Amino acid sequence: MKVLQFTIPVPHDKSVIADQFSLPYFYPYLHRHKETQITWIQKGEGTLIAGNNMHHFAPGDVFLLGANLPHLFKSDPQYFEAENEDAISALSIFFNPDGVLASFFDLPEVRMHKLFIQQHQQGIKVPVADADRIITSMTGLRDSSGADQLVQFIHLLKGLSDINEQLQPLSSYGNLPGITENEGIRIGNIYNFIMQNYAESLTLDDVAKAAFMTSESFCRYFKKHTGNTFVTFLNEVRINEACKMLTANKFESISIVAYKSGFKSITNFNRVFRSVTGSSPREYTESFNGKIAIAQPAPEIDILKKGNSKAAFANGV
Structure with missing residues (x-):
């Protein structure tokens, strides 16, 4: 029983995935995957459904979504009308702390970062004051390879763990009921x-x-x-x-x-x-x-609700 369980394609030579994409609109179905996800919205507006809560998203927003958290980035209606190939763009980082990175996250120096990820399984929105720093690490990770990519990944983890604000979870509902x-x-x-x-x-x-x-x-x-x-x-x-x-x-x-x-x-x-x-x-x-x-923060309203528009496949983000 599952909520459209996605399998993120993992290249044999990478333990962290950077997915940069431009599409007409975001993938319109509730789904989840075993990887933790960090997404920077570069272009496009709409509604993020995380578990049982809803949040507005706009360019500049950065979200962390815990492993297996059902979610949906739902583009606003106008994105389904024009079908512009580059109407939205985003950068997402995927990693699985319990997969090939398990030994890495068990290192004493990294346990604090692992604890941060575990404590925020219900997801967070990165505060405006920290967003630029996190985005810099995300783009550095995207633009590097090999050992340099892991170095950027450590910078990203540290940037998240250094957030010094009370963070509200994106979802207040532990787990959605199992569905086919x-x-x-x-x-x-x-x-x-x-x-x-x-x-x-x-x-x-x-x-x-x-x-x-x-x-x-x-x-x-x-x-x-x-x-x-x-x-x-x-x-x-x-x-x-x-x-x-x-x-x-x-x-x-x-x-x-x-x-x-x-x-x-x-x-x-x-x-x-x-x-x-x-x-x-x-x-x-x-x-x-x-x-x-x-x-100059991005507008957001956090209430229980769900998504929008026509059934069409874009990217499973």
Whole structure:
């Protein structure tokens, strides 16, 4: 039983893999692999699903994903419309601390770094203040070979371990229930359907029909695999999309943001927004703009939710 278990191709002469790629969009299905993954988003925006939580991603973001953490980098809808071959680009580093590197990670000098990886199996987003340093190590690793690549890998591990901030896990759900590969695709398609239609008057019956299930069966299935009811999940999807609009400063009024996010009542929008984010839309925007003035961070909202768009294969990242 598995969530689209991927096998990362490992060349016989490498223990650490650097995968630099440019594609129309990111791979749209929930998947996992035994390798720990570090990904730097160079171009493209969308939603990272890690376990049961969702996070916005944008250029400059760096994420660490623990081994076997179900995840999905889901491109925003416009990337599926244009089909531009170079619409997104990213650099990912893959390594397996329990594979050929096991003896290396057992060295006394490296155990601290191994502990960091173990403590963050649920994934982290690298803080803005540390991102440039981590990116430098990632590009150095990508551009080197042989023993020099291992030296850069050690620099990368040290850079991660030297992060001196309280790091929040990307996922708050230890393990997703075991599912077959076909179910993994079905869940991905459900995410896609909801993300394509969240702005409409989307009903439980609509989504159940799209999933080829009865409403009753869908409710049980959805609750089992997300820990949420459909209504709670849909509200969180809509609030996340509202947060993207608010932080991008591309809105005429909060009422229009509410409408474009799928809410027909500004009162209901304000109530749900506060329940999800802990603040009102105006407070959220002012807080974000204040942080921008200080540190220029990338916008992010961390809530339970799932992905977006058409079923198509790009890269299993």
